[in-house]
Amino acid sequence: MNKDIDYNLIARFLAGECTEKEKEVFKSWVNNDPDRKAMMESFQYIWNSGNRSQPWDVEMAWDRVSKQMNTDKTDRSLTKLKKTYYLNTRNSRKPLRTILRIAAAFLIVGFASLYFVQMEDDGSQQATDNVFEQVVTERGERAQVQLDDGSRIHLSVDSKLQQPREFSNTDRTVHLNGEAYFEIAHDDRPFFVHTKHAVVQIYGTEFNVQAYDNEQVQVVVADGKVGVRSPMISEADNVILVKGDMAQIDRNSGEIVLKRGVDLQHYLGWFNYKLVFNDAPLKEVVKKLERWYDIDITMTDTELYDVKFTAEFENEPIVEVLDIMKYSLQLKYNTKGKEVTFFTN
Numbered sequence: 001m002n003k004d005i006d007y008n009l010i011a012r013f014l015a016g017e018c019t020e021k022e023k024e025v026f027k028s029w030v031n032n033d034p035d036r037k038a039m040m041e042s043f044q045y046i047w048n049s050g051n052r053s054q055p056w057d058v059e060m061a062w063d064r065v066s067k068q069m070n071t072d073k074t075d076r077s078l079t080k081l082k083k084t085y086y087l088n089t090r091n092s093r094k095p096l097r098t099i100l101r102i103a104a105a106f107l108i109v110g111f112a113s114l115y116f117v118q119m120e121d122d123g124s125q126q127a128t129d130n131v132f133e134q135v136v137t138e139r140g141e142r143a144q145v146q147l148d149d150g151s152r153i154h155l156s157v158d159s160k161l162q163q164p165r166e167f168s169n170t171d172r173t174v175h176l177n178g179e180a181y182f183e184i185a186h187d188d189r190p191f192f193v194h195t196k197h198a199v200v201q202i203y204g205t206e207f208n209v210q211a212y213d214n215e216q217v218q219v220v221v222a223d224g225k226v227g228v229r230s231p232m233i234s235e236a237d238n239v240i241l242v243k244g245d246m247a248q249i250d251r252n253s254g255e256i257v258l259k260r261g262v263d264l265q266h267y268l269g270w271f272n273y274k275l276v277f278n279d280a281p282l283k284e285v286v287k288k289l290e291r292w293y294d295i296d297i298t299m300t301d302t303e304l305y306d307v308k309f310t311a312e313f314e315n316e317p318i319v320e321v322l323d324i325m326k327y328s329l330q331l332k333y334n335t336k337g338k339e340v341t342f343f344t345n
Helices: 007-014 020-031 034-049 058-068 073-084 095-115 264-272 282-293 302-306 318-329
Strands: 085-089 117-119 125-127 132-136 141-146 152-155 160-164 172-183 191-194 199-202 206-211 217-223 225-229 239-242 246-249 256-259 274-281 296-299 308-314 331-336 339-344
Touching (some): 020 034, 152 160, 199 206, 206 264, 239 256, 282 296, 282 302, 282 308, 318 339
Parallel strands (some): 172 191, 296 339
Antiparallel strands (some): 085 141, 117 125, 141 152, 199 225, 225 239, 246 256, 274 308
16 A cells, blocks of 8 residues: 555545645645545545434544454455456557556455444444445546446446445446446346436446546347436436447436437447547547547647548457558547647648
8 A cells, every 4th residue: 555645534534524724735635636536526425425413433433443453354355356357459568557446445445444433323434334435547548347246347448437335225236337247137126327417327238438538328138128318307307228229318307318229339439449430520530549549639720520420340459440541531640649630831
């Protein structure tokens, strides 16, 4: 674990016991590093998920964490991590760094559960059951997650998945920011995928969810049946989707637009390392290529972002993709590191 991390301060911050000066210093420390922000999101999520009707004994909780760090639980957690997470990457320079970051998130969230110990009426201590793990992919990376119920999740590029270490007896719930393909194992417990602007309820199926920040949520069903709704409405108002259906959820109004019989390859091709663009505006194409290849693309003529583009790429190197765009759109481009700039002749 990183020696920079003051776990006692984190616990006190979550419990609201920091002074104003400590809060300012702590927030600055978190905001200066994306990994720290991700860690705090995990802590905050677990904290908010717990039942805090009773006061938290932060000092005693930290005592327990300190003792647990000296046991063999770390080794057991890493062993479980190796069995559970399989990282696929298109960039050979990244696997070790990414695996270490995922391992850190796994262990941090595991230890976080030990903080959230509350006093029972009889004075005894029990750790909360809501222990969440987090898997994060960067641009150009994918990951595969095996859940405890046998379900499998294929996490796309630049995405984040939060899931409990063990599902409850009543339901199975995960949280997604980004894109993922789900293969859900049959189970009597309902399965839910929560995104910022949509809730997807699964009835034993295969489907894709795209829910990046500041973009419209999109759900495509490859097999079986799902229910989709805005978080603002009740489960009774689910819109039901079957194989070949696609739902788009407006992130502001919660309105759902349903399309039947869509071309599944167009939306699910990424799962097989295919990117399919069918008369897509360059603005959309650029976003996907940036995430997929970990590059930054600029069009010097902003009107080009509205130009429609049709192509299919299957595991091609980025140079070939850029050359195809160059010739089909009659443009020129130059590169500098990860930066690509297109310009007109």
